[in-house]
Amino acid sequence: MDLSFVLTLLVFSPLLGIAVLAFVGKSNEKSVKLVGFLATIPPLLIAVGTYLHYLWGKDLEDFSVRAEWIQFGGFTEENFFSVYYELAIDGFSMLLVVLTAVVATLAALASWKVNRELKGYFMLFLLLEVGMLGVFTAQNLILFFLFFEMTLIPMFFLIGKWGYFEREKAAYSFLIYNGLGSAILLIVIMVLFSRLGTTNIDILQTLVKDPAAGLDEPITASVKMGLLIALLVAFGIKLPIVPLHSWMLKVHVQAPPAIVMIHSGILLKIGAYGLIRFGLGIFPEQFKELSVIIAILGIVNLLYGAFLAFIQKDFKMVLAYSSISHMGIVLIGLAALNEAGIQGAIFQVISHGLISALLFFLVGVLYNRLDTSLLANLGGLAKGMPIASGILLAAGMASLGLPGMSGFVSEFMAFLGLFEVMPVLAAIGCIGIIMTAVYLLRAILGITYGQSHREFTAVSDLKGVEYVPAVTLLFLIVLIGVFPSVLGSPLQSALKTIMLGLGG
Structure with a gap:
């Protein structure tokens, strides 16, 4: 059976929801919310289907699609400058696709508390999902770039229109920083395209590693190093790497909770994905040369985020700095350049996506009821919200x-x-692990069992659909912790490819 249509259907199926929403009246809020949520179900089912396809022992290459798309012509008889519509997945990208589909569906449920201009909100939400799914399935750099850009505009409006008090400042900060990253990424893509005549990721990995393969002018080592540094900056903004992180703090505090679930759970992971897929995948030798610097950057991220999280008074800021700290672990794992480290980095990408989505969902629940996220105003919450407090404590652990x-x-x-x-x-980095326990226990135990500054007995606990995101995310977190082969097994082929590129 030909399955080449599956990834195209996966990526673009949310557009059907946008089309349906166009015919739903703005005043019919229940229908808008229902359509917005239901539109996330097809990509979720398809994503889970790809995982089941793998579990049944079948090849993920069955889903690959390649078709003529843009041809420049006139340069050589073989049409040297051609761009193809190429989608494909391996074990690594499949896991990120599943993560994206799961978090998007749960974030759509969490969006039921949005109470203004719902139609525009869900249209932008679904367009954002198209971009995220496309990023992780694109098999050439130009298509990757287009999907990458597709995530920026919806996110800008979702922050700037539906966020909190300083939402516009946060939205512009997001757009400026990520726009600069996109510009740098585009320069890298154009250099590779002009010199190698292709943007296909697999072919680029072969040509850059063996530059004499059919090339009149191989790319020099200095150019490769320059391109890798440019990629490190471009994706370092997205990850983010200190000191390119300030925009992220604003987004985490000012964006609506459901959007922060997506931003922290998925969009930050595009930075890690880019570093692994393009930085480490295309320029392995140069990545080796920078490994010590990348490890130091990881330690800085880990310690900087941990120490600043410890002194924050707003729970959102604690979690924002925590995300910076935890992304340092991704850099540490990649810098190790061995199977354990790289697998740990990829595990951290998936794990943090689930944990941060759960924590920010719970922050949204608390803010919706109490209109605050200040630690001083949340003490003793376990008295009025025991279930939410228990799940919050589990997420912190x-x-x-x-x-x-x-x-x-x-x-x-x-x-x-x-x-x-x-x-x-x-050993220095282990200080960050200790500090993580300190700031998280300080914040979460203070919220749940600390001194109460207000009466919470009249506050309602989790109810209705709120249980679905909380229980689902917690289940997946425990499942991976108890049975890590659900991630480790699909990653083996991708890890083998990376280690071969490193000469291991």
Whole structure:
């Protein structure tokens, strides 16, 4: 059976929801919310179907599609400058597609608290999902870039129109920083395209590693290093790497909770995906040369985020700095350049996507009821919201790396990899792990069992559809922690490719 249509259907199926929403009246809020939510179900089912396809022992290449798209012509008989419509997935990108579909569906449920201009909100939401799914399935750099850009505009409006008090400042900060990253990425793509005549990711990996393969003028080592540094900056803004992080803090605090679920859970992971797929995948030798610098950047991220999270008074800011700290673990794992480290980095990408989505969902629940996220105003919450407080505590334990939860697996492997090659830096990084426990326990125990400054007995606990995101995300976090092979098994082929590129 020909399955080449599946990825196209996966990526563009949310557009059907946008088309239906165009015919739904603005005043019919229940129908708008229902259509917005239901439109996220087809990509979720298809994404889960790709995972089941893998579990049944079938090849993920069955989903690959390649068709003529843009041809410049006139340069050579073989039409040297051609861009193809290419979609494909491997184990790594499949897991990110599943993560994207799951978080998008749960964020759509969390959006039921949005109470103004719902039609525009869900249209932008679904367009954002198209961009995210496209980023992780694109098989050439130009298509990747187009989907990458597709995520920026909806996100800009979702922050700027439906966010909190300083939403416009946060939206412009998001757009400026990410726009600069996009410009740098575009320069890299154009250099590779003009020199190698292709933007196909697999072909680029071969040509850059063996530049004499059919090329009159191979790319020099200095140009490769320059391109890798440019990629490090472009995706470092997205990750983010300190000091390119200030925009992210504004977004995490000012964007509506459902959008922060997507931003922290998925969009930040595009930075990690780009570093792994393009930085490490296309320029492995140059990545080796920068490994110590990348490890140091990871340690800086880890410690900087952890220490500043400790002194924050707003729970949103605690979680924002926590995200910076946890992205440092991704850099640490990649810098190790061994199987344990790289697998730990990828595990951290998936794990943090689930944990951060759960934490920001719970922040949205608390803010909706109490109109505050200040730690001083949330003490003793367990009296009035015991279930929400219990899930919050569990999410905090996962974030600090409690064994039996996904955070432990990713942190253990990333540090194991770094200890093998850079034990001194790894030992310094362990301070960040200790600080993570300190700031998370301080914040979450203060919220749940700390001194109460107001009466919460009249506040309602989780109810109705709110249980679905909370329970689903917590289940997945525990599942990965107890049974990590649900991630590890699909990653083996991708890891093998990366290690071969590194000469391992």
